[in-house]
Amino acid sequence: MKTITKLFSLxxxxxxxxxxCEIEKTSDPNEVFIQQMKAVTDxxxxxxxxxxxxxxxxxxxxGIDWLYTAGYSDIPNQVPMNGDNIFRxxxxxxxxxxxxxxxxxxxGQLSLDDKLSDFFPEFPRSDEVSIAMLCNMxxxxxxxxxxxxxxxxVNENPxxxxxxxxxxxxxxxxxxxxxxGTDWHYSNTNxxxxxxxxxxxxxxxxxxEVENRLLFPLNLNHTALLTSGxxxxxxxxxxxxxxxxxxxxxxxSNLFDVSWxxxxxxxxSCPRELQKYVQTIVEGGVLSDSLQQxxxxxxxxxxxxxxxxxAILKRGSFFGHNGALxxxxxxxxxxxxxxxxxxxxxxxxxxxxxxxxxxxxMNILYEGDx
Numbered sequence: 436m437k438t439i440t441k442l443f444s445l446x447x448x449x450x451x452x453x454x455x456c457e458i459e460k461t462s463d464p465n466e467v468f469i470q471q472m473k474a475v476t477d478x479x480x481x482x483x484x485x486x487x488x489x490x491x492x493x494x495x496x497x498g499i500d501w502l503y504t505a506g507y508s509d510i511p512n513q514v515p516m517n518g519d520n521i522f523r524x525x526x527x528x529x530x531x532x533x534x535x536x537x538x539x540x541x542x543g544q545l546s547l548d549d550k551l552s553d554f555f556p557e558f559p560r561s562d563e564v565s566i567a568m569l570c571n572m573x574x575x576x577x578x579x580x581x582x583x584x585x586x587x588x589v590n591e592n593p594x595x596x597x598x599x600x601x602x603x604x605x606x607x608x609x610x611x612x613x614x615x616g617t618d619w620h621y622s623n624t625n626x627x628x629x630x631x632x633x634x635x636x637x638x639x640x641x642x643x644e645v646e647n648r649l650l651f652p653l654n655l656n657h658t659a660l661l662t663s664g665x666x667x668x669x670x671x672x673x674x675x676x677x678x679x680x681x682x683x684x685x686x687x688s689n690l691f692d693v694s695w696x697x698x699x700x701x702x703x704s705c706p707r708e709l710q711k712y713v714q715t716i717v718e719g720g721v722l723s724d725s726l727q728q729x730x731x732x733x734x735x736x737x738x739x740x741x742x743x744x745x746a747i748l749k750r751g752s753f754f755g756h757n758g759a760l761x762x763x764x765x766x767x768x769x770x771x772x773x774x775x776x777x778x779x780x781x782x783x784x785x786x787x788x789x790x791x792x793x794x795x796x797m798n799i800l801y802e803g804d805x
Contacts (some may be wrong), residue, residue: 462700470710519707522705524703529699532645534746545725569626602623659702
């Protein structure tokens with residue numbers, strides 16, 4: 436088994452290339468697109484260490500509404516993947532936490548210019564870190580997932596229930612990676628701190644605030660942010676890792692207590708609910724118009740076609756996020772310009788991420804101009 440710190444740090448954005456697949460001839464252009472997307476999805480099942488995939492593509496301009504499953508949700512029992520099943524969404528949880536935070540900003544309960552010291556003055560250099568820096572990953576605070584001692588403890592005691600302040604302490608056991616506001620580094624510690632700030636301001640648990648402010652109003656009945664526990668409720672796929680020694684998959688569905696991810700990665704959902712959710716947070720409806728505009732325009736450009744904002748990832752004209760947990764990887768994107776939503780889920784954590792399939796879909800649908 437790979438080290439826990441390496442597994443938990445994976446938010447891979449690799450483009451995996453496969454050979455050409457034979458496509459059945461048809462005069463319907465949408466059917467051609469669907470057959471091509473089906474072929475590249477099947478190719479991942481055949482050529483990569485991914486047991487099962489769920490892919491949802493809804494392009495309103497083209498008239499495509501395609502939900503496709505491939506592979507198995509339960510390998511030993513040969514249970515096919517199910518497009519209605521729930522699954523862990525990993526760092527997509529960050530979009531929920533930060534959306535709630537931005538709602539509190541809109542209510543005047545805090546400002547993006549406020550300092551971390553206004554809430555937790557005991558944290559090192561807290562007077563230099565703004566709330567905005569915590570949201571857009573420019574704080575310079577060390578990512579607790581990269582802390583070796585923390586990773587060893589999770590490996591030795593995977594069912595341990597972690598308190599948020601313990602995760603933050605693991606991050607602050609290290610110096611800042613850079614001076615606050617001078618660079619960008621993806622750090623889960625930022626989002627854990629934001630969850631703690633939400634609880635401090637509201638007096639409620641983060642789970643309750645996410646439910647009351649996002650999930651209930653949007654009628655997302657199969658989506659939730661967990662606080663602890665090893666099991667997923669309701670019908671769900673098993674999650675797998677590849678064992679290099681045994682040369683086989685092993686089931687990690689119930690191995691780790693999800694409290695280690697909390698505000699940064701402990702949510703679950705299902706494809707159709709993620710479709711509704713990402714369209715809402717991209718097009719608007721849960722934030723004021725001014726905050727919504729700020730969210731999708733104030734971005735840190737990491738590459739010409741890739742940027743990060745207030746817990747939102749931009750790829751071309753698509754906005755959303757992706758996520759990775761042991762056994763589960765997910766991509767979630769929506770484009771206003773294309774009027775298109777893409778949700779992709781793998782029930783494994785390997786060296787290929789669903790973002791790679793997203794890029795293949797973009798090549799098929801838009802010849803890479805997305």
